[in-house]
Amino acid sequence: MKRLLIVYASQTGHTLQLVDAFCQPLLPLCAELSISRLSADSADLDDLLVADAIVLATPENFGYMAGKMKDFFDRTYYPAQGKTEGLPYLMLVSAGTDGLGAIQAMRRIACGYGWKEVLPPLLAQGEVSPQHREQAIERGDMLAAGLLVGRW
DSSP states (O other): OEEEEEEEOOSSSHHHHHHHHHHGGGGGGTTTEEEEEEETTTOOHHHHHTOSEEEEEEEEETTEEOHHHHHHHHHHHHHHTTTSTTOEEEEEEEESSOOHHHHHHHHHHHHHHTOEEOSOOEEEESSOOHHHHHHHHHHHHHHHHHHHTTOO
16 A cells, blocks of 8 residues: 655645645545645654655745744654655645745755655645646646556
């Protein structure tokens, strides 16, 4: 069974809406795919080390990722060195501005872990729209399919 770790931070609920939509196509796959959906302050090194893929979902706060997401990276980065290289990852970002600060910062950190970005980030600017939810569903479907057939 493949294991997907979803680490999220959400104060206003916008990012959580993206995570909810992302998870919709995954529910019928529970026999083949184990999903750990954890807030960034709850996720830890053990969760990361058993994951076959990771989704990083955060709002952009002050041009950067949420502090709780940064804390997750701070707590796991050095202990995970050399143990998660090649881990497939995807980003979901909700932002009131362009979101690029959060995306760029997480890409730099993911590069340090040696992770592999397998799909373009979903950037939801402003309120989460039906189009954003549809894009999250599509990414959930694509990530699960790629993971289950061994594409990544």
